[in-house]
Structure formats: structure tokens, C-alpha cells
Amino acid sequence: MSTPIDVPAPTEAPVDAPAATEATAPADAPASATDVMVEIRSVHKSFGALEVLRGIDLSVRAGEVTVVLGPSGSGKSTLLRTINHLEKVDQGWISVDGTLVGYRRSGNKLYELREREVLRQRTRIGFVFQNFNLFPHLTVLENIIEAPVAALGRPRKEAVAAAEALLARVGLADKSGAYPKQLSGGQQQRVAIARALALEPKLLLFDEPTSALDPELVGEVLDVIKDLAHQGTTMIVVTHEIGFAREVADTVVFMDQGRIVEQGPPADVLDRPVQERTRAFLSKVL
Amino acid sequence: MSAQTDTPPPQLPAPPVDDAHDSVPRIVPVRRTGRWAAAVAVLVLLAGALVSVIRNDAFQWGVVGDHLTTASVLRGLGLTLWLTGLVMVLGFALGTLLAVMRLSGNPILQAVAWGYVWLFRSTPILVQLLFWFNIGALYPQILGVDTVNLLGPVAVAVIGLTLHEAAYAAEVVRGGILSVEHGQLEAAQSLGLGPWRRLRRIVLPQAMRSIVPPAGNMLIGTLKGTSIVSIIAVQDLLYSVQLVYHRTYEVIPLLLVATLWYVAVTSLLSVGQHYVERHYARGTADAR
Ligand SMILES: Nc1ncnc2c1ncn2[C@@H]1O[C@H](COP(=O)(O)OP(=O)(O)O)[C@@H](O)[C@H]1O
Ligand SMILES: [Mg+2]
Numbered sequence: 026m027s028t029p030i031d032v033p034a035p036t037e038a039p040v041d042a043p044a045a046t047e048a049t050a051p052a053d054a055p056a057s058a059t060d061v062m063v064e065i066r067s068v069h070k071s072f073g074a075l076e077v078l079r080g081i082d083l084s085v086r087a088g089e090v091t092v093v094l095g096p097s098g099s100g101k102s103t104l105l106r107t108i109n110h111l112e113k114v115d116q117g118w119i120s121v122d123g124t125l126v127g128y129r130r131s132g133n134k135l136y137e138l139r140e141r142e143v144l145r146q147r148t149r150i151g152f153v154f155q156n157f158n159l160f161p162h163l164t165v166l167e168n169i170i171e172a173p174v175a176a177l178g179r180p181r182k183e184a185v186a187a188a189e190a191l192l193a194r195v196g197l198a199d200k201s202g203a204y205p206k207q208l209s210g211g212q213q214q215r216v217a218i219a220r221a222l223a224l225e226p227k228l229l230l231f232d233e234p235t236s237a238l239d240p241e242l243v244g245e246v247l248d249v250i251k252d253l254a255h256q257g258t259t260m261i262v263v264t265h266e267i268g269f270a271r272e273v274a275d276t277v278v279f280m281d282q283g284r285i286v287e288q289g290p291p292a293d294v295l296d297r298p299v300q301e302r303t304r305a306f307l308s309k310v311l
Numbered sequence: 312m313s314a315q316t317d318t319p320p321p322q323l324p325a326p327p328v329d330d331a332h333d334s335v336p337r338i339v340p341v342r343r344t345g346r347w348a349a350a351v352a353v354l355v356l357l358a359g360a361l362v363s364v365i366r367n368d369a370f371q372w373g374v375v376g377d378h379l380t381t382a383s384v385l386r387g388l389g390l391t392l393w394l395t396g397l398v399m400v401l402g403f404a405l406g407t408l409l410a411v412m413r414l415s416g417n418p419i420l421q422a423v424a425w426g427y428v429w430l431f432r433s434t435p436i437l438v439q440l441l442f443w444f445n446i447g448a449l450y451p452q453i454l455g456v457d458t459v460n461l462l463g464p465v466a467v468a469v470i471g472l473t474l475h476e477a478a479y480a481a482e483v484v485r486g487g488i489l490s491v492e493h494g495q496l497e498a499a500q501s502l503g504l505g506p507w508r509r510l511r512r513i514v515l516p517q518a519m520r521s522i523v524p525p526a527g528n529m530l531i532g533t534l535k536g537t538s539i540v541s542i543i544a545v546q547d548l549l550y551s552v553q554l555v556y557h558r559t560y561e562v563i564p565l566l567l568v569a570t571l572w573y574v575a576v577t578s579l580l581s582v583g584q585h586y587v588e589r590h591y592a593r594g595t596a597d598a599r
Contacts (some may be wrong), residue, residue, distance in 0.1 A: 109501055140506065148503035158498035162516050162594045170510070172502035202596035224502065 027202040062087040062228055062259045068104055068117035077103045079283035089256040093271040095280035096306060101263040106229045110143050117194065120229045123149060148176050151221030155233040157213045159205040166201040169220045177224065191219040195249050211242030213248055231262040265310055271295055279303045318506060333516040374564035379571065387551030388572050394547065395534045398472040405473065406480025413485055424481065431478035438537060440471040442544045469542040476533060483525045488517030527584035531577045548572055
């Protein structure tokens with residue numbers, strides 16, 4: 026299977042990748058290209074007898090937005106969860122920013138990392154859940170500063186200042202003292218995004234960030250994500266919002282039954298899909 | 312046959328005579344005669360019981376008053392209170408450990424925790440207490456010290472009650488932890504929070520909402536349950552009044568002394584529980 030690093034479709038000039046940043050590929054990194062942020066190679070994952078991921082290969086370049094589409098049960102969430110090692114893979118490997126996730130390579134073996142090291146890796150990967158998963162007993166501010174203080178050891182004062190800046194960025198500067206249940210769904214999801222950003226991650230993963238929202242609240246969350254995209258944040262977004270994919274995605278990936286059926290620029294995958302299954306799916310959601 | 316015009320038309324839409332100004336009808340609730348009758352009957356019975364209690368000299372209310380605040384009774388009350396507090400704290404500490412073991416991924420730890428709860432819940436506390444009291448028969452010496460000297464009645468009471476309490480606390484805490492949505496743990500993991508921090512900062516505070524009500528029950532149960540240590544001659548509240556009535560034979564009034572203190576303390580605890588519950592409900596819909 027060839028990787029989709031062909032020339033982007035000329036329809037939309039890609040907001041060009043951020044200046045060749047710290048592309049320091051560690052010695053154990055199996056990655057080759059320098060500007061690849063996420064590399065997924067022949068990943069398999071089963072739950073009991075059910076094989077949910079059946080050989081996934083995917084590359085995501087730094088600064089790009091990848092939107093993953095696919096029917097329910099096709100393995101999209103599982104794929105996202107393997108990227109920050111919330112699920113272990115059965116086969117294959119994943120690297121983020123040139124570092125293997127969850128394993129250390131030595132010779133031809135992958136040794137599983139200790140939890141402490143995995144946790145360290147996760148602080149570089151932000152995850153936004155469909156159901157927000159804000160901590161209900163903590164205020165908005167406490168939700169955001171929890172990880173910077175507890176996981177990164179930042180001074181509290183510094184973390185509070187950063188959190189307030191993030192809240193302003195997602196348009197919730199006045200909500201820092203509120204409890205999550207006092208906010209609308211859209212506001213909660215924006216807090217969840219701010220919470221993920223507080224760790225200054227290299228990569229943001231979104232699992233259907235707007236699926237639990239009332240229709241009139243979807244826009245405000247998508248606007249925040251679009252804003253992040255324009256600033257060159259590397260993101261993988263699982264969503265059913267085709268309009269969003271068309272507008273923001275550099276690459277659209279269509280998954281079905283644990284495989285990537287088709288991938289490429291939105292103009293290709295969304296408007297001129299090659300595969301019959303992609304066409305069938307799009308005709309249902311459009 | 313034309314209409315008999317001389318008879319007045321049927322008075323169907325006519326408003327009630329006493330309704331002077333408008334036509335919005337007034338709502339008259341149904342009379343709850345039965346309810347009133349039941350309330351009166353219960354009140355009469357209650358008053359009768361109260362009068363008989365007050366007028367029955369056998370209760371010896373004067374004696375009750377004399378002993379309510381004697382030094383020995385207060386000392387007994389003090390022991391009951393700190394024994395309850397210590398057993399609750401130690402019991403819940405051990406219980407939390409057992410709950411975490413039971414929910415860990417380690418099958419050996421799971422089995423040990425399960426076995427502990429099984430064993431200590433399947434035997435009466437009275438039997439457990441007598442067993443620990445006689446442990447010297449099994450192990451005459453512990454670490455070179457005579458068991459009898461090492462484990463006095465009070466130490467046996469603390470150990471026996473704590474081990475028993477822990478079995479129940481383990482189940483209460485486990486239930487509380489399981490009541491926390493799994494997504495909370497995943498969010499904490501994805502933020503890179505370590506296992507200890509996740510437990511202390513994210514899971515347990517949320518688990519407290521379902522832990523506090525049964526724990527409040529257990530606290531009140533333990534307060535009264537500590538009276539069982541009187542059988543191994545620990546001078547708690549009950550034992551101190553027993554000491555008096557063995558001497559004076561004023562059994563009933565002295566039992567009333569103990570009763571009044573138990574009621575007073577449990578009432579205070581119930582009030583405290585209300586505030587604790589409110590504290591842990593913060594951030595949820597029923598928080599005020
Ligand atoms: N922890 C799990 N245990 C067992 N089966 C699971 C688990 N997580 C997901 N699955 C199953 O894997 C399949 C893919 O799930 P998922 O990745 O959530 O799909 P999607 O996000 O595309 O809807 C589904 O059939 C789901 O039931
Ligand atoms: Mg999903």
C-alpha cells in the first residue's frame with residue numbers, strides 16, 4: 026500500500042507545514058520522512074474473536090489535519106485510542122513525533138514500556154472525547170490545570186495563567202469558576218479542548234467531538250477546531266461532519282470493517298471517491 | 312305541539328347563586344377524613360405511652376439524671392467515641408486498600424481481597440472478638456513477647472472491630488469506585504495522570520458520592536456496635552453503666568443513661584452526614 030504523500034490537490038493551497046520544526050528522529054524511530062508526525066504501520070487489534078483493526082497503515086504530516094470517516098463500528102475510535110496507547114496493539118507499531126508509542130525498540134523486538142513512561146508520552150498527545158469526560162467535581166479552571174500541575178510539574182501560578190489564556194482562546198474566559206454541569210454541551214467540549222491544549226501537545230486526537238451535542242451547538246465547537254487547524258496544529262479528527270472535512274482536512278481517510286478503504290485530499294475522497302463502499306457511505310451521510 | 316313557552320328554560324348554564332362576580336370556579340380539595348382520624352389516633356396512643364413512661368416510677372428518672380454525667384459514664388462515652396472513630400478510620404483505610412486490590416488487574420491480589428471479605432463477613436463479630444481475645448492460646452508469644460501482655464482487651468477490641476469493619480468498608484468503597492464512569496479514568500489516563508493521582512484526585516472524590524450514605528450507616532452501626540466490647544471487659548459506655556448497676560441493681564435507669572447518650576451521638580452524626588453529603592455533591596445537579 027502506498028502512502029498518500031502525493032502532491033496535494035491544487036484546489037486549496039495547503040497552509041504550508043510549520044517551518045521544519047524539531048524533527049529529531051530518535052535512534053529507535055522507525056520513521057523515515059522528517060516531517061511525519063504520526064506513522065502507523067500494519068496495526069492489528071482484536072477484542073476476543075473480533076478483529077477490529079485489520080492492518081492499518083497511515084501517515085500524518087506535521088501541521089496537517091486528517092479527518093477519519095466511516096460507519097459505526099468500523100474501528101475509528103479504536104484506531105484513535107491505539108495512538109495514545111489507551112488500547113494496546115496486537116501487531117504493528119505507531120510512532121508519534123519520531124517516538125514509538127508504548128514500546129521501545131531493541132533489535133527486532135518491541136519491549137512494552139512501563140506505565141510511567143507511557144503516561145509521559147500521553148502528555149504529548151491530546152485526546153478529546155465524544156462525551157467530553159470533564160471531571161465534574163472540579164471547576165473549569167481546576168480541570169485545565171490538573172494535568173500541567175500533576176503530570177508536568179508546572180508551578181500552579183503559571184498553569185493558572187496559561188489556563189486563563191486558553192479559556193479566552195476558546196471563548197470561555199468568564200467560566201473558569203463554573204462546574205462542568207453548569208455549562209452547555211458545546212461549552213463543555215470547548216473546555217475539554219482547552220484541557221487537552223494545556224499540555225501543549227504535539228498532536229490532538231478528536232473522537233467525534235460534536236456527536237453528543239445538540240445541533241445548534243455543533244458550530245461553536247467546530248469553529249474552535251478550525252481555528253486550531255489554521256494555526257498549524259496536527260490533528261486527527263473522527264467525525265461525521267462532511268462539511269467540516271471538506272473545509273479543514275488535508276487528508277480524508279475512509280475506514281470500513283477495520284481497514285482503510287480510501288484516503289486522499291477531500292476533493293478526491295469526498296467528491297470523486299474511487300471505492301464503491303466510500304460512495305455508498307457518502308450517499309448516506311451527505 | 313309547540314314549545315310550552317310559559318315554563319322557564321332549563322337552568323343548565325346558570326351560575327351558582329352564591330357566586331357573585333365571576334365564573335372561574337373555585338377548587339375544593341377532597342376531605343381527607345381518614346387521614347385526620349389516623350393522625351389523631353396515633354397521637355393519642357403516643358401521648359398515652361409518654362404519660363405512662365413519665366409516671367411509671369420504675370423508670371427512676373431521678374436516678375437517670377444522677378448518673379447521666381458522672382465521671383465514669385463520661386469516661387465510658389469517651390472510649391466509645393474514640394474507639395468508633397479509630398475503627399472507622401482504620402477500617403476504611405484497610406477497606407479502601409482491599410477495594411483497590413479487588414479492582415486491580417492482579418488476579419492474586421483480587422483473590423486475596425475477595426477471600427478476606429468473604430471470611431470476615433461470614434462470621435459473627437462476637438465470635439471474631441472472642442477469637443482475638445483468646446489468640447494467646449494459638450500464639451502464646453508474638454515476637455518474643457507474651458501475647459497476653461501485648462494484646463490487652465482494648466487492643467483486641469480495636470483489632471477485632473477494625474478487621475470486621477474493613478470487610479464491609481471494602482464493599483462500600485468498591486461499589487463507590489465502580490459507580491464512577493469509566494470515561495473519567497480514561498480522561499485522566501490520556502492526560503498523563505499517574506495511578507495514585509487518578510485514584511486520589513479523580514476517582515475517589517467522585518466515588519464519595521455513593522460511599523458517604525452507606526458509610527454514614529456504618530458509622531452509626533459501629534458506634535452502637537462497639538458496645539459488644541463490653542463482653543471482653545473494655546470499659547466503653549455500656550460497660551461503665553453495667554459496672555454501676557451490678558453494684559446498685561438500678562438496671563433500667565442505667566440502661567436509659569446509655570440509651571440517651573447513644574441517641575444523642577447518633578443524632579449528631581446524622582446531622583453531620585447531611586453536610587458531608589452536600590459537600591461531595593458539588594458540581595452535580597443536586598448541589599445547592
Ligand atoms: N473494549 C472493547 N471490548 C470489546 N469490543 C470492543 C471494545 N471497544 C470496541 N469494541 C468493538 O470494536 C468495534 C469497533 O469499535 P469502534 O472502534 O468504537 O468503532 P467506531 O468508533 O468506528 O464506531 C465495535 O464492534 C465495538 O463493539
Ligand atoms: Mg467511535
